[in-house]
Amino acid sequence: MISVLDERFPVMYSVLFIALVFILGAVIGSFLNVVIIRVPRKEPISGTHNRSHCMSCGHTLGTLDLVPIFSYIFLGGKCRYCKAKISPRYWIVELITALSFTASVLTVGISLSLLFAFVLAAALVVASGIDIDRMEIPYGCSLVIVVLGVIATVISVFTNDMPWYDHLIGAAAVSVPFAILALFGAMGGGDVQLMAAAGLLLGWKNIIPAAAIGILLGAVGGSIELLSVPKGTKKLAKEKSLEIAEAWYASQKEKDIYVLPEKTEALYGSIFKGKSDIENECVDPKCWNGTPDIAALNEALDAELSEVSKFGISIVITNEKVTKVSCKRQVVFGPYLSIGIMTSFLIGDRLIDWYLSLM
Ligand SMILES: [Zn+2]
Known part of the structure:
Protein backbone atom coordinates (compact mmCIF):
# COMPACT_ATOMS: atom_id res chain seq x y z
CA MET A 1 0.00 0.00 0.00
CA ILE A 2 1.13 3.55 -0.75
CA SER A 3 -0.23 6.18 1.61
CA VAL A 4 -1.50 9.29 -0.16
CA LEU A 5 -0.20 11.29 2.79
CA ASP A 6 3.32 9.88 2.33
CA GLU A 7 5.91 12.59 3.00
CA ARG A 8 7.72 11.71 -0.22
CA PHE A 9 4.90 13.36 -2.17
CA PRO A 10 4.59 17.16 -2.30
CA VAL A 11 1.54 18.27 -0.30
CA MET A 12 -0.04 19.76 -3.45
CA TYR A 13 -0.02 16.34 -5.13
CA SER A 14 -1.68 14.71 -2.14
CA VAL A 15 -4.37 17.38 -1.99
CA LEU A 16 -4.97 17.19 -5.74
CA PHE A 17 -5.19 13.41 -5.68
CA ILE A 18 -7.65 13.40 -2.78
CA ALA A 19 -9.76 16.04 -4.57
CA LEU A 20 -9.82 13.89 -7.71
CA VAL A 21 -10.98 10.87 -5.71
CA PHE A 22 -13.74 13.03 -4.18
CA ILE A 23 -14.89 14.11 -7.65
CA LEU A 24 -14.75 10.51 -8.90
CA GLY A 25 -16.95 9.52 -5.94
CA ALA A 26 -19.46 12.31 -6.71
CA VAL A 27 -19.68 11.25 -10.37
CA ILE A 28 -20.14 7.58 -9.44
CA GLY A 29 -22.72 8.68 -6.84
CA SER A 30 -24.67 10.49 -9.53
CA PHE A 31 -24.75 7.23 -11.52
CA LEU A 32 -25.81 5.29 -8.40
CA ASN A 33 -28.82 7.64 -8.06
CA VAL A 34 -30.01 6.34 -11.42
CA VAL A 35 -29.40 2.73 -10.35
CA ILE A 36 -31.34 3.22 -7.09
CA ILE A 37 -34.37 4.56 -8.96
CA ARG A 38 -34.37 2.37 -12.06
CA VAL A 39 -33.33 -1.08 -10.80
CA PRO A 40 -36.39 -1.72 -8.57
CA ARG A 41 -38.60 -0.61 -11.48
CA LYS A 42 -36.74 -3.02 -13.78
CA GLU A 43 -35.93 -0.14 -16.17
CA PRO A 44 -32.71 -0.22 -18.18
CA ILE A 45 -29.97 1.85 -16.56
CA SER A 46 -28.70 3.39 -19.79
CA GLY A 47 -30.15 4.07 -23.22
CA THR A 48 -31.43 7.07 -25.14
CA HIS A 49 -35.05 6.42 -24.16
CA ASN A 50 -34.05 6.99 -20.61
CA ARG A 51 -32.13 10.26 -20.67
CA SER A 52 -32.28 11.83 -17.22
CA HIS A 53 -35.28 14.09 -17.00
CA CYS A 54 -37.02 16.31 -14.48
CA MET A 55 -39.44 14.22 -12.43
CA SER A 56 -41.90 17.08 -12.48
CA CYS A 57 -41.95 18.61 -15.99
CA GLY A 58 -40.24 15.79 -17.88
CA HIS A 59 -37.71 18.19 -19.48
CA THR A 60 -34.53 16.35 -20.51
CA LEU A 61 -31.68 17.51 -18.30
CA GLY A 62 -28.59 19.07 -19.86
CA THR A 63 -24.97 18.87 -18.74
CA LEU A 64 -25.42 21.96 -16.55
CA ASP A 65 -28.15 20.24 -14.57
CA LEU A 66 -26.17 17.10 -14.03
CA VAL A 67 -22.94 18.25 -12.36
CA PRO A 68 -22.91 16.21 -9.14
CA ILE A 69 -23.56 18.12 -5.91
CA PHE A 70 -22.86 21.55 -7.52
CA SER A 71 -25.89 21.66 -9.81
CA TYR A 72 -28.13 21.30 -6.79
CA ILE A 73 -26.38 24.14 -4.97
CA PHE A 74 -26.24 26.50 -7.97
CA LEU A 75 -29.81 25.84 -9.06
CA GLY A 76 -31.00 26.37 -5.49
CA GLY A 77 -32.55 22.91 -5.37
CA LYS A 78 -34.99 23.75 -8.17
CA CYS A 79 -35.52 22.54 -11.73
CA ARG A 80 -34.09 25.09 -14.21
CA TYR A 81 -37.13 24.74 -16.49
CA CYS A 82 -40.19 24.45 -14.28
CA LYS A 83 -38.79 25.58 -10.91
CA ALA A 84 -40.14 22.45 -9.20
CA LYS A 85 -38.22 21.48 -6.08
CA ILE A 86 -35.64 18.74 -6.65
CA SER A 87 -35.40 16.09 -3.96
CA PRO A 88 -32.22 16.51 -1.86
CA ARG A 89 -31.66 12.75 -2.15
CA TYR A 90 -29.61 13.24 -5.32
CA TRP A 91 -26.92 15.36 -3.78
CA ILE A 92 -27.02 13.37 -0.53
CA VAL A 93 -26.24 10.13 -2.42
CA GLU A 94 -23.51 11.93 -4.40
CA LEU A 95 -21.95 13.40 -1.27
CA ILE A 96 -22.06 10.13 0.68
CA THR A 97 -20.40 8.27 -2.20
CA ALA A 98 -17.78 11.02 -2.56
CA LEU A 99 -17.06 10.96 1.18
CA SER A 100 -16.75 7.16 1.33
CA PHE A 101 -14.35 7.20 -1.63
CA THR A 102 -12.28 9.90 0.09
CA ALA A 103 -12.30 8.05 3.42
CA SER A 104 -11.22 4.90 1.54
CA VAL A 105 -8.19 6.48 -0.09
CA LEU A 106 -7.17 8.10 3.20
CA THR A 107 -7.32 4.81 5.13
CA VAL A 108 -6.24 2.06 2.72
CA GLY A 109 -4.08 4.23 0.46
CA ILE A 110 -3.29 3.30 -3.12
CA SER A 111 -3.65 -0.47 -3.02
CA LEU A 112 -5.80 -3.35 -4.22
CA SER A 113 -7.97 -2.76 -1.13
CA LEU A 114 -8.89 0.66 -2.58
CA LEU A 115 -10.57 -0.95 -5.59
CA PHE A 116 -12.43 -3.28 -3.22
CA ALA A 117 -13.44 -0.29 -1.09
CA PHE A 118 -14.83 1.61 -4.11
CA VAL A 119 -16.92 -1.33 -5.32
CA LEU A 120 -18.06 -2.11 -1.76
CA ALA A 121 -19.06 1.53 -1.13
CA ALA A 122 -21.06 1.64 -4.38
CA ALA A 123 -22.88 -1.63 -3.59
CA LEU A 124 -23.71 -0.42 -0.06
CA VAL A 125 -24.98 2.97 -1.25
CA VAL A 126 -27.34 1.25 -3.72
CA ALA A 127 -28.44 -1.31 -1.09
CA SER A 128 -29.19 1.48 1.42
CA GLY A 129 -30.99 3.69 -1.10
CA ILE A 130 -33.26 0.88 -2.29
CA ASP A 131 -33.81 -0.30 1.30
CA ILE A 132 -34.99 3.21 2.26
CA ASP A 133 -37.26 3.43 -0.81
CA ARG A 134 -38.66 -0.09 -0.83
CA MET A 135 -37.78 -1.74 2.47
CA GLU A 136 -35.80 -4.44 0.72
CA ILE A 137 -32.15 -4.98 -0.04
CA PRO A 138 -31.78 -6.21 -3.61
CA TYR A 139 -30.12 -9.56 -4.08
CA GLY A 140 -27.79 -8.04 -6.71
CA CYS A 141 -26.06 -5.77 -4.17
CA SER A 142 -25.23 -8.70 -1.89
CA LEU A 143 -24.09 -10.67 -4.94
CA VAL A 144 -21.56 -7.95 -5.86
CA ILE A 145 -20.17 -8.17 -2.31
CA VAL A 146 -20.07 -11.99 -2.51
CA VAL A 147 -17.92 -11.68 -5.66
CA LEU A 148 -15.54 -9.36 -3.78
CA GLY A 149 -15.54 -11.87 -0.90
CA VAL A 150 -14.69 -14.80 -3.15
CA ILE A 151 -11.80 -12.85 -4.72
CA ALA A 152 -10.56 -11.83 -1.24
CA THR A 153 -10.76 -15.46 -0.06
CA VAL A 154 -8.78 -16.70 -3.06
CA ILE A 155 -6.17 -13.97 -2.55
CA SER A 156 -5.84 -14.90 1.14
CA VAL A 157 -4.82 -18.43 0.15
CA PHE A 158 -1.67 -16.92 -1.40
CA THR A 159 -0.95 -14.17 1.10
CA ASN A 160 -0.65 -14.21 4.86
CA ASP A 161 -2.90 -11.34 6.02
CA MET A 162 -5.73 -13.63 7.08
CA PRO A 163 -6.27 -17.42 7.01
CA TRP A 164 -8.64 -18.18 4.08
CA TYR A 165 -11.11 -19.99 6.36
CA ASP A 166 -11.57 -16.77 8.39
CA HIS A 167 -13.56 -15.52 5.39
CA LEU A 168 -15.78 -18.59 5.39
CA ILE A 169 -16.39 -18.37 9.15
CA GLY A 170 -17.14 -14.68 8.62
CA ALA A 171 -19.93 -15.51 6.18
CA ALA A 172 -21.75 -17.37 8.99
CA ALA A 173 -20.57 -15.50 12.12
CA VAL A 174 -23.19 -12.76 12.01
CA SER A 175 -25.61 -13.95 9.36
CA VAL A 176 -26.65 -17.07 11.33
CA PRO A 177 -27.71 -15.15 14.47
CA PHE A 178 -29.35 -12.57 12.17
CA ALA A 179 -31.24 -15.37 10.40
CA ILE A 180 -32.60 -16.50 13.77
CA LEU A 181 -33.71 -12.92 14.52
CA ALA A 182 -35.30 -12.81 11.06
CA LEU A 183 -37.50 -15.75 12.05
CA PHE A 184 -39.00 -13.51 14.74
CA GLY A 185 -39.46 -10.67 12.27
CA ALA A 186 -36.76 -8.51 13.84
CA MET A 187 -34.68 -8.51 10.64
CA GLY A 188 -35.39 -8.85 6.96
CA GLY A 189 -34.03 -11.60 4.73
CA GLY A 190 -32.10 -8.94 2.83
CA ASP A 191 -30.22 -7.94 6.00
CA VAL A 192 -29.21 -11.57 6.54
CA GLN A 193 -27.92 -11.91 2.96
CA LEU A 194 -26.04 -8.64 3.22
CA MET A 195 -24.27 -9.69 6.44
CA ALA A 196 -23.39 -13.12 4.99
CA ALA A 197 -21.86 -11.46 1.92
CA ALA A 198 -20.02 -8.83 3.96
CA GLY A 199 -18.79 -11.51 6.39
CA LEU A 200 -17.23 -13.43 3.51
CA LEU A 201 -15.38 -10.29 2.46
CA LEU A 202 -14.38 -9.00 5.91
CA GLY A 203 -13.68 -12.27 7.73
CA TRP A 204 -15.15 -13.13 11.13
CA LYS A 205 -12.95 -10.77 13.17
CA ASN A 206 -14.08 -7.70 11.25
CA ILE A 207 -17.72 -8.60 10.61
CA ILE A 208 -18.34 -8.51 14.37
CA PRO A 209 -17.51 -4.79 14.81
CA ALA A 210 -19.47 -4.17 11.58
CA ALA A 211 -22.57 -5.77 13.12
CA ALA A 212 -21.99 -4.01 16.46
CA ILE A 213 -21.84 -0.58 14.77
CA GLY A 214 -24.87 -1.40 12.62
CA ILE A 215 -27.00 -2.56 15.56
CA LEU A 216 -25.95 0.39 17.73
CA LEU A 217 -26.73 2.97 15.04
CA GLY A 218 -29.92 1.09 14.16
CA ALA A 219 -31.08 1.24 17.78
CA VAL A 220 -30.40 4.99 18.01
CA GLY A 221 -31.81 5.76 14.55
CA GLY A 222 -34.79 3.49 15.09
CA SER A 223 -35.72 5.23 18.35
CA ILE A 224 -35.48 8.65 16.69
CA GLU A 225 -37.68 7.42 13.83
CA LEU A 226 -40.14 6.01 16.33
CA LEU A 227 -40.32 9.28 18.27
CA SER A 228 -40.90 11.26 15.08
CA VAL A 229 -44.08 9.32 14.32
CA PRO A 230 -47.12 11.27 15.49
CA LYS A 231 -48.85 9.70 18.50
CA GLY A 232 -51.84 7.60 17.61
CA GLN A 330 -40.23 -1.87 11.10
CA VAL A 331 -36.81 -0.30 11.16
CA VAL A 332 -34.95 -0.05 7.85
CA PHE A 333 -31.69 -1.65 8.89
CA GLY A 334 -29.76 -1.65 5.60
CA PRO A 335 -28.25 1.83 5.85
CA TYR A 336 -27.04 1.27 9.43
CA LEU A 337 -25.53 -2.11 8.60
CA SER A 338 -23.89 -0.54 5.54
CA ILE A 339 -22.19 2.14 7.65
CA GLY A 340 -20.95 -0.63 9.97
CA ILE A 341 -19.65 -2.75 7.08
CA MET A 342 -17.84 0.14 5.37
CA THR A 343 -16.31 1.41 8.62
CA SER A 344 -15.14 -2.05 9.59
CA PHE A 345 -13.73 -2.74 6.10
CA LEU A 346 -11.62 0.43 6.34
CA ILE A 347 -10.60 0.55 10.02
CA GLY A 348 -11.93 -2.69 11.59
CA ASP A 349 -8.46 -3.81 12.72
CA ARG A 350 -7.88 -0.48 14.46
CA LEU A 351 -11.30 -0.63 16.11
CA ILE A 352 -10.58 -4.11 17.46
CA ASP A 353 -7.17 -3.02 18.82
CA TRP A 354 -8.75 0.01 20.44
CA TYR A 355 -11.53 -2.07 21.98
CA LEU A 356 -9.08 -4.64 23.34
CA SER A 357 -6.93 -1.88 24.81
CA LEU A 358 -9.93 -0.83 26.92
CA MET A 359 -10.08 -4.27 28.53
ZN1 LIG B 1 -38.81 20.52 -14.28
Whole structure:
Protein backbone atom coordinates (compact mmCIF):
# COMPACT_ATOMS: atom_id res chain seq x y z
CA MET A 1 0.00 0.00 0.00
CA ILE A 2 1.13 3.55 -0.75
CA SER A 3 -0.23 6.18 1.61
CA VAL A 4 -1.50 9.29 -0.16
CA LEU A 5 -0.20 11.29 2.79
CA ASP A 6 3.32 9.88 2.33
CA GLU A 7 5.91 12.59 3.00
CA ARG A 8 7.72 11.71 -0.22
CA PHE A 9 4.90 13.36 -2.17
CA PRO A 10 4.59 17.16 -2.30
CA VAL A 11 1.54 18.27 -0.30
CA MET A 12 -0.04 19.76 -3.45
CA TYR A 13 -0.02 16.34 -5.13
CA SER A 14 -1.68 14.71 -2.14
CA VAL A 15 -4.37 17.38 -1.99
CA LEU A 16 -4.97 17.19 -5.74
CA PHE A 17 -5.19 13.41 -5.68
CA ILE A 18 -7.65 13.40 -2.78
CA ALA A 19 -9.76 16.04 -4.57
CA LEU A 20 -9.82 13.89 -7.71
CA VAL A 21 -10.98 10.87 -5.71
CA PHE A 22 -13.74 13.03 -4.18
CA ILE A 23 -14.89 14.11 -7.65
CA LEU A 24 -14.75 10.51 -8.90
CA GLY A 25 -16.95 9.52 -5.94
CA ALA A 26 -19.46 12.31 -6.71
CA VAL A 27 -19.68 11.25 -10.37
CA ILE A 28 -20.14 7.58 -9.44
CA GLY A 29 -22.72 8.68 -6.84
CA SER A 30 -24.67 10.49 -9.53
CA PHE A 31 -24.75 7.23 -11.52
CA LEU A 32 -25.81 5.29 -8.40
CA ASN A 33 -28.82 7.64 -8.06
CA VAL A 34 -30.01 6.34 -11.42
CA VAL A 35 -29.40 2.73 -10.35
CA ILE A 36 -31.34 3.22 -7.09
CA ILE A 37 -34.37 4.56 -8.96
CA ARG A 38 -34.37 2.37 -12.06
CA VAL A 39 -33.33 -1.08 -10.80
CA PRO A 40 -36.39 -1.72 -8.57
CA ARG A 41 -38.60 -0.61 -11.48
CA LYS A 42 -36.74 -3.02 -13.78
CA GLU A 43 -35.93 -0.14 -16.17
CA PRO A 44 -32.71 -0.22 -18.18
CA ILE A 45 -29.97 1.85 -16.56
CA SER A 46 -28.70 3.39 -19.79
CA GLY A 47 -30.15 4.07 -23.22
CA THR A 48 -31.43 7.07 -25.14
CA HIS A 49 -35.05 6.42 -24.16
CA ASN A 50 -34.05 6.99 -20.61
CA ARG A 51 -32.13 10.26 -20.67
CA SER A 52 -32.28 11.83 -17.22
CA HIS A 53 -35.28 14.09 -17.00
CA CYS A 54 -37.02 16.31 -14.48
CA MET A 55 -39.44 14.22 -12.43
CA SER A 56 -41.90 17.08 -12.48
CA CYS A 57 -41.95 18.61 -15.99
CA GLY A 58 -40.24 15.79 -17.88
CA HIS A 59 -37.71 18.19 -19.48
CA THR A 60 -34.53 16.35 -20.51
CA LEU A 61 -31.68 17.51 -18.30
CA GLY A 62 -28.59 19.07 -19.86
CA THR A 63 -24.97 18.87 -18.74
CA LEU A 64 -25.42 21.96 -16.55
CA ASP A 65 -28.15 20.24 -14.57
CA LEU A 66 -26.17 17.10 -14.03
CA VAL A 67 -22.94 18.25 -12.36
CA PRO A 68 -22.91 16.21 -9.14
CA ILE A 69 -23.56 18.12 -5.91
CA PHE A 70 -22.86 21.55 -7.52
CA SER A 71 -25.89 21.66 -9.81
CA TYR A 72 -28.13 21.30 -6.79
CA ILE A 73 -26.38 24.14 -4.97
CA PHE A 74 -26.24 26.50 -7.97
CA LEU A 75 -29.81 25.84 -9.06
CA GLY A 76 -31.00 26.37 -5.49
CA GLY A 77 -32.55 22.91 -5.37
CA LYS A 78 -34.99 23.75 -8.17
CA CYS A 79 -35.52 22.54 -11.73
CA ARG A 80 -34.09 25.09 -14.21
CA TYR A 81 -37.13 24.74 -16.49
CA CYS A 82 -40.19 24.45 -14.28
CA LYS A 83 -38.79 25.58 -10.91
CA ALA A 84 -40.14 22.45 -9.20
CA LYS A 85 -38.22 21.48 -6.08
CA ILE A 86 -35.64 18.74 -6.65
CA SER A 87 -35.40 16.09 -3.96
CA PRO A 88 -32.22 16.51 -1.86
CA ARG A 89 -31.66 12.75 -2.15
CA TYR A 90 -29.61 13.24 -5.32
CA TRP A 91 -26.92 15.36 -3.78
CA ILE A 92 -27.02 13.37 -0.53
CA VAL A 93 -26.24 10.13 -2.42
CA GLU A 94 -23.51 11.93 -4.40
CA LEU A 95 -21.95 13.40 -1.27
CA ILE A 96 -22.06 10.13 0.68
CA THR A 97 -20.40 8.27 -2.20
CA ALA A 98 -17.78 11.02 -2.56
CA LEU A 99 -17.06 10.96 1.18
CA SER A 100 -16.75 7.16 1.33
CA PHE A 101 -14.35 7.20 -1.63
CA THR A 102 -12.28 9.90 0.09
CA ALA A 103 -12.30 8.05 3.42
CA SER A 104 -11.22 4.90 1.54
CA VAL A 105 -8.19 6.48 -0.09
CA LEU A 106 -7.17 8.10 3.20
CA THR A 107 -7.32 4.81 5.13
CA VAL A 108 -6.24 2.06 2.72
CA GLY A 109 -4.08 4.23 0.46
CA ILE A 110 -3.29 3.30 -3.12
CA SER A 111 -3.65 -0.47 -3.02
CA LEU A 112 -5.80 -3.35 -4.22
CA SER A 113 -7.97 -2.76 -1.13
CA LEU A 114 -8.89 0.66 -2.58
CA LEU A 115 -10.57 -0.95 -5.59
CA PHE A 116 -12.43 -3.28 -3.22
CA ALA A 117 -13.44 -0.29 -1.09
CA PHE A 118 -14.83 1.61 -4.11
CA VAL A 119 -16.92 -1.33 -5.32
CA LEU A 120 -18.06 -2.11 -1.76
CA ALA A 121 -19.06 1.53 -1.13
CA ALA A 122 -21.06 1.64 -4.38
CA ALA A 123 -22.88 -1.63 -3.59
CA LEU A 124 -23.71 -0.42 -0.06
CA VAL A 125 -24.98 2.97 -1.25
CA VAL A 126 -27.34 1.25 -3.72
CA ALA A 127 -28.44 -1.31 -1.09
CA SER A 128 -29.19 1.48 1.42
CA GLY A 129 -30.99 3.69 -1.10
CA ILE A 130 -33.26 0.88 -2.29
CA ASP A 131 -33.81 -0.30 1.30
CA ILE A 132 -34.99 3.21 2.26
CA ASP A 133 -37.26 3.43 -0.81
CA ARG A 134 -38.66 -0.09 -0.83
CA MET A 135 -37.78 -1.74 2.47
CA GLU A 136 -35.80 -4.44 0.72
CA ILE A 137 -32.15 -4.98 -0.04
CA PRO A 138 -31.78 -6.21 -3.61
CA TYR A 139 -30.12 -9.56 -4.08
CA GLY A 140 -27.79 -8.04 -6.71
CA CYS A 141 -26.06 -5.77 -4.17
CA SER A 142 -25.23 -8.70 -1.89
CA LEU A 143 -24.09 -10.67 -4.94
CA VAL A 144 -21.56 -7.95 -5.86
CA ILE A 145 -20.17 -8.17 -2.31
CA VAL A 146 -20.07 -11.99 -2.51
CA VAL A 147 -17.92 -11.68 -5.66
CA LEU A 148 -15.54 -9.36 -3.78
CA GLY A 149 -15.54 -11.87 -0.90
CA VAL A 150 -14.69 -14.80 -3.15
CA ILE A 151 -11.80 -12.85 -4.72
CA ALA A 152 -10.56 -11.83 -1.24
CA THR A 153 -10.76 -15.46 -0.06
CA VAL A 154 -8.78 -16.70 -3.06
CA ILE A 155 -6.17 -13.97 -2.55
CA SER A 156 -5.84 -14.90 1.14
CA VAL A 157 -4.82 -18.43 0.15
CA PHE A 158 -1.67 -16.92 -1.40
CA THR A 159 -0.95 -14.17 1.10
CA ASN A 160 -0.65 -14.21 4.86
CA ASP A 161 -2.90 -11.34 6.02
CA MET A 162 -5.73 -13.63 7.08
CA PRO A 163 -6.27 -17.42 7.01
CA TRP A 164 -8.64 -18.18 4.08
CA TYR A 165 -11.11 -19.99 6.36
CA ASP A 166 -11.57 -16.77 8.39
CA HIS A 167 -13.56 -15.52 5.39
CA LEU A 168 -15.78 -18.59 5.39
CA ILE A 169 -16.39 -18.37 9.15
CA GLY A 170 -17.14 -14.68 8.62
CA ALA A 171 -19.93 -15.51 6.18
CA ALA A 172 -21.75 -17.37 8.99
CA ALA A 173 -20.57 -15.50 12.12
CA VAL A 174 -23.19 -12.76 12.01
CA SER A 175 -25.61 -13.95 9.36
CA VAL A 176 -26.65 -17.07 11.33
CA PRO A 177 -27.71 -15.15 14.47
CA PHE A 178 -29.35 -12.57 12.17
CA ALA A 179 -31.24 -15.37 10.40
CA ILE A 180 -32.60 -16.50 13.77
CA LEU A 181 -33.71 -12.92 14.52
CA ALA A 182 -35.30 -12.81 11.06
CA LEU A 183 -37.50 -15.75 12.05
CA PHE A 184 -39.00 -13.51 14.74
CA GLY A 185 -39.46 -10.67 12.27
CA ALA A 186 -36.76 -8.51 13.84
CA MET A 187 -34.68 -8.51 10.64
CA GLY A 188 -35.39 -8.85 6.96
CA GLY A 189 -34.03 -11.60 4.73
CA GLY A 190 -32.10 -8.94 2.83
CA ASP A 191 -30.22 -7.94 6.00
CA VAL A 192 -29.21 -11.57 6.54
CA GLN A 193 -27.92 -11.91 2.96
CA LEU A 194 -26.04 -8.64 3.22
CA MET A 195 -24.27 -9.69 6.44
CA ALA A 196 -23.39 -13.12 4.99
CA ALA A 197 -21.86 -11.46 1.92
CA ALA A 198 -20.02 -8.83 3.96
CA GLY A 199 -18.79 -11.51 6.39
CA LEU A 200 -17.23 -13.43 3.51
CA LEU A 201 -15.38 -10.29 2.46
CA LEU A 202 -14.38 -9.00 5.91
CA GLY A 203 -13.68 -12.27 7.73
CA TRP A 204 -15.15 -13.13 11.13
CA LYS A 205 -12.95 -10.77 13.17
CA ASN A 206 -14.08 -7.70 11.25
CA ILE A 207 -17.72 -8.60 10.61
CA ILE A 208 -18.34 -8.51 14.37
CA PRO A 209 -17.51 -4.79 14.81
CA ALA A 210 -19.47 -4.17 11.58
CA ALA A 211 -22.57 -5.77 13.12
CA ALA A 212 -21.99 -4.01 16.46
CA ILE A 213 -21.84 -0.58 14.77
CA GLY A 214 -24.87 -1.40 12.62
CA ILE A 215 -27.00 -2.56 15.56
CA LEU A 216 -25.95 0.39 17.73
CA LEU A 217 -26.73 2.97 15.04
CA GLY A 218 -29.92 1.09 14.16
CA ALA A 219 -31.08 1.24 17.78
CA VAL A 220 -30.40 4.99 18.01
CA GLY A 221 -31.81 5.76 14.55
CA GLY A 222 -34.79 3.49 15.09
CA SER A 223 -35.72 5.23 18.35
CA ILE A 224 -35.48 8.65 16.69
CA GLU A 225 -37.68 7.42 13.83
CA LEU A 226 -40.14 6.01 16.33
CA LEU A 227 -40.32 9.28 18.27
CA SER A 228 -40.90 11.26 15.08
CA VAL A 229 -44.08 9.32 14.32
CA PRO A 230 -47.12 11.27 15.49
CA LYS A 231 -48.85 9.70 18.50
CA GLY A 232 -51.84 7.60 17.61
CA THR A 233 -50.75 6.91 14.01
CA LYS A 234 -50.16 3.28 14.81
CA LYS A 235 -53.43 2.92 16.68
CA LEU A 236 -55.25 4.57 13.81
CA ALA A 237 -53.54 2.30 11.28
CA LYS A 238 -54.48 -0.74 13.33
CA GLU A 239 -58.13 0.27 13.65
CA LYS A 240 -58.40 1.11 9.95
CA SER A 241 -56.65 -2.10 8.87
CA LEU A 242 -59.02 -4.16 11.01
CA GLU A 243 -62.03 -2.43 9.43
CA ILE A 244 -60.64 -3.01 5.93
CA ALA A 245 -59.74 -6.64 6.63
CA GLU A 246 -63.23 -7.32 8.01
CA ALA A 247 -64.92 -5.74 4.99
CA TRP A 248 -62.63 -7.67 2.67
CA TYR A 249 -63.29 -11.02 4.36
CA ALA A 250 -67.03 -10.33 4.25
CA SER A 251 -66.77 -9.70 0.50
CA GLN A 252 -64.86 -12.97 0.04
CA LYS A 253 -67.53 -14.84 1.98
CA GLU A 254 -70.19 -13.37 -0.30
CA LYS A 255 -68.34 -14.97 -3.20
CA ASP A 256 -68.41 -18.19 -1.17
CA ILE A 257 -64.71 -18.17 -0.46
CA TYR A 258 -63.85 -18.63 3.19
CA VAL A 259 -61.37 -20.08 5.67
CA LEU A 260 -62.33 -23.70 6.40
CA PRO A 261 -63.82 -24.44 9.85
CA GLU A 262 -61.21 -25.33 12.52
CA LYS A 263 -58.50 -23.62 10.43
CA THR A 264 -56.69 -20.35 11.13
CA GLU A 265 -55.06 -18.33 8.37
CA ALA A 266 -52.46 -15.63 8.92
CA LEU A 267 -51.82 -13.16 6.11
CA TYR A 268 -48.83 -10.88 6.45
CA GLY A 269 -46.86 -8.32 4.55
CA SER A 270 -45.69 -4.79 4.90
CA ILE A 271 -47.16 -1.42 4.21
CA PHE A 272 -44.73 1.16 3.04
CA LYS A 273 -45.35 4.70 1.81
CA GLY A 274 -49.02 3.83 1.44
CA LYS A 275 -48.31 0.68 -0.61
CA SER A 276 -49.45 -2.64 0.77
CA ASP A 277 -47.68 -5.80 -0.36
CA ILE A 278 -49.43 -8.78 1.18
CA GLU A 279 -48.28 -11.54 -1.11
CA ASN A 280 -50.25 -14.35 -2.68
CA GLU A 281 -47.56 -16.74 -1.45
CA CYS A 282 -48.59 -16.28 2.18
CA VAL A 283 -52.03 -17.73 1.46
CA ASP A 284 -52.16 -21.30 2.76
CA PRO A 285 -54.34 -23.20 0.23
CA LYS A 286 -55.11 -25.83 2.87
CA CYS A 287 -56.92 -23.18 4.93
CA TRP A 288 -59.28 -22.02 2.20
CA ASN A 289 -62.05 -23.57 0.16
CA GLY A 290 -61.02 -21.47 -2.84
CA THR A 291 -58.61 -18.72 -3.83
CA PRO A 292 -59.07 -15.48 -1.90
CA ASP A 293 -58.58 -12.23 -3.81
CA ILE A 294 -55.43 -10.82 -2.19
CA ALA A 295 -55.09 -8.10 -4.83
CA ALA A 296 -58.41 -6.65 -3.70
CA LEU A 297 -57.20 -6.64 -0.08
CA ASN A 298 -54.02 -4.78 -1.09
CA GLU A 299 -56.03 -2.26 -3.10
CA ALA A 300 -58.38 -1.57 -0.20
CA LEU A 301 -55.43 -1.07 2.16
CA ASP A 302 -53.63 1.20 -0.34
CA ALA A 303 -56.70 3.39 -0.74
CA GLU A 304 -57.25 3.88 2.98
CA LEU A 305 -53.80 3.96 4.50
CA SER A 306 -52.10 6.52 2.28
CA GLU A 307 -50.84 8.71 5.13
CA VAL A 308 -49.20 6.02 7.25
CA SER A 309 -45.62 5.35 6.43
CA LYS A 310 -44.21 1.93 7.12
CA PHE A 311 -45.05 -1.06 9.21
CA GLY A 312 -45.42 -4.79 9.05
CA ILE A 313 -49.00 -6.02 9.08
CA SER A 314 -50.49 -9.38 9.97
CA ILE A 315 -54.12 -10.40 9.67
CA VAL A 316 -55.41 -13.51 11.43
CA ILE A 317 -58.64 -15.00 10.05
CA THR A 318 -60.75 -17.94 11.18
CA ASN A 319 -63.84 -19.38 9.54
CA GLU A 320 -66.16 -16.95 11.33
CA LYS A 321 -64.23 -13.70 11.21
CA VAL A 322 -61.03 -11.67 11.27
CA THR A 323 -59.77 -12.29 14.81
CA LYS A 324 -56.70 -10.09 14.93
CA VAL A 325 -54.88 -7.40 12.99
CA SER A 326 -51.54 -6.20 14.20
CA CYS A 327 -49.30 -3.46 12.88
CA LYS A 328 -45.66 -3.52 13.84
CA ARG A 329 -43.21 -0.74 13.12
CA GLN A 330 -40.23 -1.87 11.10
CA VAL A 331 -36.81 -0.30 11.16
CA VAL A 332 -34.95 -0.05 7.85
CA PHE A 333 -31.69 -1.65 8.89
CA GLY A 334 -29.76 -1.65 5.60
CA PRO A 335 -28.25 1.83 5.85
CA TYR A 336 -27.04 1.27 9.43
CA LEU A 337 -25.53 -2.11 8.60
CA SER A 338 -23.89 -0.54 5.54
CA ILE A 339 -22.19 2.14 7.65
CA GLY A 340 -20.95 -0.63 9.97
CA ILE A 341 -19.65 -2.75 7.08
CA MET A 342 -17.84 0.14 5.37
CA THR A 343 -16.31 1.41 8.62
CA SER A 344 -15.14 -2.05 9.59
CA PHE A 345 -13.73 -2.74 6.10
CA LEU A 346 -11.62 0.43 6.34
CA ILE A 347 -10.60 0.55 10.02
CA GLY A 348 -11.93 -2.69 11.59
CA ASP A 349 -8.46 -3.81 12.72
CA ARG A 350 -7.88 -0.48 14.46
CA LEU A 351 -11.30 -0.63 16.11
CA ILE A 352 -10.58 -4.11 17.46
CA ASP A 353 -7.17 -3.02 18.82
CA TRP A 354 -8.75 0.01 20.44
CA TYR A 355 -11.53 -2.07 21.98
CA LEU A 356 -9.08 -4.64 23.34
CA SER A 357 -6.93 -1.88 24.81
CA LEU A 358 -9.93 -0.83 26.92
CA MET A 359 -10.08 -4.27 28.53
ZN1 LIG B 1 -38.81 20.52 -14.28
